[in-house]
Amino acid sequence: MFYSEILADFIFNLKYENIPNVVIQRAKELMLDSLGTAIAASKEECVLNVFKTFENLSIEKNTSVWINDQKLDPIYATMLNGIASHMLDFDDTHTEAILHASAILTPLCLSYGFSINQDAKKNIKAFIVGWEIAARVGIASKGTFHKRGFHTTAIAGIFGSVSTSAILLDLNKEQIINALGLAGSFASGINEFLSNGSNSKVLHIANVIKNGIIIAHFAKNNTSGPLSIFEGRDNIFKCFGIEEECDKTELNKGLGEIWQTMQVSIKPYPSCHFAHGFIDCAIALRNDGLKANEIKNIHCFVDEVPISFICDPLEIKYTPKSAYEAKFSMPFLMALGFFDGQITFKSYENLKRKEILDFAKKITYEKRKSQGFPKYFPGHLKAILQNGKIIQKDVFINKGNFDNPLKFEELKTKFLNNVCIKLNNKEANDLFDFIMNLEKQNKFL
Template sequence: MFYSEILADFVVKLDLKTIPDEVKQRAKELMLDTLGTALAASNEECVLNALKAFKAMPSSDEQAQIWGKDENLSVIYAAMNNAIAAHALDFDDTHTEAILHASAILAPLCLSYGFSVCKSGEKVLKAFIAGWEVAARIGIASKGTFHKRGFHTTAICGVFGAAVASGVLLDLSKTQMINALGFAGSFASGVNEFLSNGSNSKVLHIANALKNGIFIAHFAKANLNAPLSIFEGRDNVFRAFGIEEECDKNELDKGLNEIWQILQVSIKPYPSCHFAHGFIDCALALREDGLKNEDIQSIECFVDEVPISFICDPISAKYEPKTAYEAKFSMPFLMALAFEDGFLNLSSYQNLKRKNVLEFAKKITYKKHKSSGFPKYFPGHLKAYLKNGKIITKDIFINKGNFDNPLSLDELEFKFLNNAKQAIDEKRARALILKITSLETQKEFQI
């Protein structure tokens, strides 16, 4: 049996009543967190520019709301714009082992598009969970090799998740769901060249995956057929986008209905590239030791191969990021911000020219290192060489916010309310918390 058949069988047989309560609860937490990050980004330049572009495109009569705005767009464009907002601040969640930001795709798809086609909160919740399960398993099976090849894992895996979620919303049969998975391999795309200048293509990967997933589900619903062997064939997705000999395809169906990948998703405490979070934790730990900038001669960080290309290389450019978005992918600059201020939040990027921050960042170098916990965890390991000759070691094995070191429910609510207040008042924000926690009973969704 092909893996597409196994995964399709899992999806079409999925029954919300038999999904564990903790899985449904975590799904709601992820949706709420994603909604908050999107609201916080609703006035970001790239989000407003995307909205301008969508307004100029031909649209259908069906409308959906732009999150954080008192206006609507054609439902697919609205969902795409909301997805761009969800990823724009790099504050959205991550399945660390899969290296995947699926909620930024699936929450807008399910809440904006989903309610326009099914009017059922139960089906929306099921679609979100099913999409995450399939997308995460593809990311895990890839063993980070999509990134090694220069592709954005979220862009590749995300279209599979979006196709599955859309297929649930449209009630695809097993055969149709198999075809949806087969089509997803041909719709997958997204390269990491955005790292060269901190540009907007990364957020468009999210919108593109969402849109392609919807299209795919409709093509499959109309009984167009696709390859069964999208995971095994001569030109399968792991060969096309990854390094097939390093992949483990057994992860695709490992523990289906027993191991729930949505429980392995980490919620970010810091608005930055997730790969840097363990090192931000290390910088905060150095500060908690009472150290000052002037006490430290240099810091050597030990970084895994995949994160290096995102947060360390080229190190000369990382020392002085030109934009807030570039700063979010600079390990030394992020560490310097955290060490200087004792926190890292949405306001941290307002001034990129602070003398103390730039001086501290330039003390930081890195060496390639293989961590035992990566990529399940995004750890941080460093040696700080002090001017008095002492050497201090910091090892963060499980980054804060990881599912094995999670944010508390109070911390999650605090993050959501702080994010949401960038666009709406607290009364509306608290009403959204109630809507998401009672999602199964909802027949529509408005901010």
């Protein structure tokens, strides 16, 4: 059997009743986190610009957006909500897959899903299915989509979006196979946004959402796609990755037994996830009682894939020009962690703090393969003190990872802090309760 047939069989035959309760609970937590991060982005310039664009394009305005009290066409509303979910780099990550799928799947299920049906259990199942498929494509790629300059969320994410849309639109098995095949031709998204901190990365989310819906509709009307999308001559791993480094057996390993929804990490810091282990290390130095003037320099050991995101070119990373650039600067983020003991949205309000810039320039790096990456986003460094003493810090499992998770109360606090920009305390808690009881609902608020 081709992998598309194996995956389609899983998608088509999975029943909500057979999904473990712990997986359903985690799915709701991930949707809650994604919704909160979207609301927190309500006043971001890019999000507001996209809203204006979609407002002008919308004809049938009947689906709510999360950043204000307006409504848009269902697909445009879903796309906007996805952009907002990813805008602040505070959304979750499947670290091994290097994938931000909840920003895609949460709007698909809560916005588009509820716009076409009122079956909350179906929408939850669709979310879980989307994560199962997207994550496995990302894991199988072994980071090589990124090595080729592609955004893994944009490449693996389209398969999750199509799989979720297949559930929402009740595709049969043959139609799902076609949808997966078609998805490969709609995969796109490059990492050149790193050159200037521009908005193209968040538009990848919108593109994946839109294409996933359209592909599912194509397939529902019996448009055919290649059966061999994962193993043919011009398969997805050859075209977007480095095929000889990939492991396609990951596509169905433990399918229906190992739930990828349980392997997703929720961010404690609003920044590129690759930097979180190093932020944890910097905070650990602070907690040791060290002062900035006692540290001569800090040398970090970084895996290959993160280097292009958070380290290179180092001279530019030392002095980010925008909040978005700062979120992808390991030295700047470490300096924030060292001085403030945390990173919040307010951390990016002043990018010219002298003590931060001076400390960041003490930080260097070299490439070194770590044992845990990419399952974990670790941090490893040596701090050389002015007195010659060397202090080593190793964070093997970054905070928020599924093996070092945020506590439920920490997750709730993050959500409430995120939504306070738009909601009062009662509205925020009502929304929290609504999502935590989503399977009982017949519409989205």
